[in-house]
Amino acid sequence: MPTLLPRPPRLALLIAVTFVSGTFAACQRKQAEVQKTPPLTIPVSTPVEREVTDFAEYTGRTDAVESVSVRARVTGELKSMPFGEGTEVRGPVKFAWLKMSAGDLLFKIDPEPYQAIVDQAEGQLLQCKGQRAQAQLTYESDKQLFESGSGSGMTVALDKAILDAADGKLRSAEGALKAAKYNLSLTEIHAPVSGRISRYFYTPGNQVSENQTLLTTIVSMERMYAYFDVEERTYQRLLDGAKGGLPGFAVRMTIEGDTKPETRPEGKGDSKGGSGKGAARGDAKPEPKSDPNVFVGKLNFINNQVNPSTGTVAVRAVFENRRTYGGMWKLLPGMFVRVRIDLGEPYRSALVSDKAIGSDQGLKYVYVVDAENKVQYRRVDIGPLQEDGLRVIRPYKPGRSPTDLPTGVKADERVVVGGLPQLRPKMEVKPDLTPMPTATSGPDTNRGKKP
Known part of the structure; x- marks a missing residue:
C-alpha cells in the first residue's frame, strides 16, 4: 500500500502565491514607469549662412615709426629745459x-666756454689772414725783382x-672756427622729429657729457607700427595676395583688453571669423563710424628669413x-595688440555657435537631430571664430561608404546648441527650436531641459 505524503498547510501556500503575485505586479509597474519617461528637451538651431573671409589672428606689439634718444652732444652744465614733460x-x-627751420628748443647747455672758443678761433683766423697777406706781398715783390734781373730765384722759391x-x-683757422661755431650751436638741443616727448632725466645744474648723457626720448605719434610673427603656412597664403609687391590684404588691429566688439549689420561687416564684401584691401582706411578701438592698416614689411627656432x-x-x-593719442609704442589679416576672397558659409562644437580626441563634431528626433553624430571641419x-x-560632404562618414552640416539641419554632455548618438530627444545663440544674445544653452 503506497505511502501518502502530508499536504502542506493551506495558509503557507496562500502566502507563497500572494508574494509571487506581488513581486510580478511590482516589476510590471516599474517597467511601465520607465516606458513613460519623456525624452530630454534639447535646444536646437539651424545654421546661420552669410559671407565671410578667412583670416589669421596674432598678438603683437606696437612701435613708433620714428623714435629718438636725445643725448647731449657737448659737455657742460645743463642750464634750462624750456619744454613740458609729456607734451608734443x-x-x-x-x-x-633743405632745412627751413629748426625744431622746438628742448635743452640749453652753458654756452660761455664754447663762445670763448669761437672768439679765440675768430682771432686766430684774423691773424692767419694777416700773415697770408704779408707773405703774398713779399712773394710778389721778390718775384718782380727776379724778373728784372736784380733778384734771386732762391728767394722767390x-x-x-x-x-x-x-x-x-x-684754412686750418677757418676749419677751427667752423668747428667752434658748430659746438656752440650744439649747446642748444632742438627736437629732431615731431612727436611726444618723455620726461627729462636731469634738472638744471647737472653736468652732462658729450654723446653719453641721455636727456629724454621722443616718439612720433601720427602713425604706428605693429610687429608680429606669422607661421610659414600663413606666409604662403600671403604670397597669393601679393601683386608685384607686398600683399594687399586688409590688416585690422585691436587694442588688448578692449571689451567692446566691433558691431555691424550681419553679413556686411568684419568680425572675428570673417569680413564682408566691404573689407578693404591695399591702402585700407578706417570706415566711417567704426569702432574707435579697431584700427585698419596695411602690411609694409616682411622679413627676409624664417626664424628657425619658432x-x-x-x-x-x-x-x-x-x-x-x-x-591724447589712442596708440602708444609698446602696446600689446591683436592683429588680424584677411586671407583670400569672401565666400558664403554656414556658421554655428562655438558652444555647439564638441571635441573627440582632437576631432571636432556636432550633434544633429534628424527627422525622427534622434541625435546623429557628425564630424565637422571648422574655420575661424567670429566676434x-x-x-x-x-x-x-556626404559619406561615400560606411567607413567614410559625412562631414559638415546642411543649411536646413537642426544642430544641438546645448546639453552636449547628456547626449549619445541615436538617442531620442525633444528638440526645442531656437535662434542660433551668439556671444551677445541668445538663451542659456549650457544644459538640456527636462519637462
Missing part, C-alpha cells in the same frame, strides 16, 4: 632736402713756400593713429 614737440620744417704755408694755416616670419603693419576726445561667437563650418 615740433621737429624741423624741411622742404625736400722761399717766398712761395712761405705763402703756401700761410694758405694752409688760414618657424615664423617677422611681419610689420602700419596704422594711422587717432586722438581721443581729450586730445559674435559663431564658428565657420566647412561645406557639407
Whole structure:
C-alpha cells in the first residue's frame, strides 16, 4: 500500500502565491514607469549662412615709426629745459632736402666756454689772414725783382713756400672756427622729429657729457607700427595676395583688453571669423563710424628669413593713429595688440555657435537631430571664430561608404546648441527650436531641459 505524503498547510501556500503575485505586479509597474519617461528637451538651431573671409589672428606689439634718444652732444652744465614733460614737440620744417627751420628748443647747455672758443678761433683766423697777406706781398715783390734781373730765384722759391704755408694755416683757422661755431650751436638741443616727448632725466645744474648723457626720448605719434610673427603656412597664403609687391590684404588691429566688439549689420561687416564684401584691401582706411578701438592698416614689411627656432616670419603693419576726445593719442609704442589679416576672397558659409562644437580626441563634431528626433553624430571641419561667437563650418560632404562618414552640416539641419554632455548618438530627444545663440544674445544653452 503506497505511502501518502502530508499536504502542506493551506495558509503557507496562500502566502507563497500572494508574494509571487506581488513581486510580478511590482516589476510590471516599474517597467511601465520607465516606458513613460519623456525624452530630454534639447535646444536646437539651424545654421546661420552669410559671407565671410578667412583670416589669421596674432598678438603683437606696437612701435613708433620714428623714435629718438636725445643725448647731449657737448659737455657742460645743463642750464634750462624750456619744454613740458609729456607734451608734443615740433621737429624741423624741411622742404625736400633743405632745412627751413629748426625744431622746438628742448635743452640749453652753458654756452660761455664754447663762445670763448669761437672768439679765440675768430682771432686766430684774423691773424692767419694777416700773415697770408704779408707773405703774398713779399712773394710778389721778390718775384718782380727776379724778373728784372736784380733778384734771386732762391728767394722767390722761399717766398712761395712761405705763402703756401700761410694758405694752409688760414684754412686750418677757418676749419677751427667752423668747428667752434658748430659746438656752440650744439649747446642748444632742438627736437629732431615731431612727436611726444618723455620726461627729462636731469634738472638744471647737472653736468652732462658729450654723446653719453641721455636727456629724454621722443616718439612720433601720427602713425604706428605693429610687429608680429606669422607661421610659414600663413606666409604662403600671403604670397597669393601679393601683386608685384607686398600683399594687399586688409590688416585690422585691436587694442588688448578692449571689451567692446566691433558691431555691424550681419553679413556686411568684419568680425572675428570673417569680413564682408566691404573689407578693404591695399591702402585700407578706417570706415566711417567704426569702432574707435579697431584700427585698419596695411602690411609694409616682411622679413627676409624664417626664424628657425619658432618657424615664423617677422611681419610689420602700419596704422594711422587717432586722438581721443581729450586730445591724447589712442596708440602708444609698446602696446600689446591683436592683429588680424584677411586671407583670400569672401565666400558664403554656414556658421554655428562655438558652444555647439564638441571635441573627440582632437576631432571636432556636432550633434544633429534628424527627422525622427534622434541625435546623429557628425564630424565637422571648422574655420575661424567670429566676434559674435559663431564658428565657420566647412561645406557639407556626404559619406561615400560606411567607413567614410559625412562631414559638415546642411543649411536646413537642426544642430544641438546645448546639453552636449547628456547626449549619445541615436538617442531620442525633444528638440526645442531656437535662434542660433551668439556671444551677445541668445538663451542659456549650457544644459538640456527636462519637462
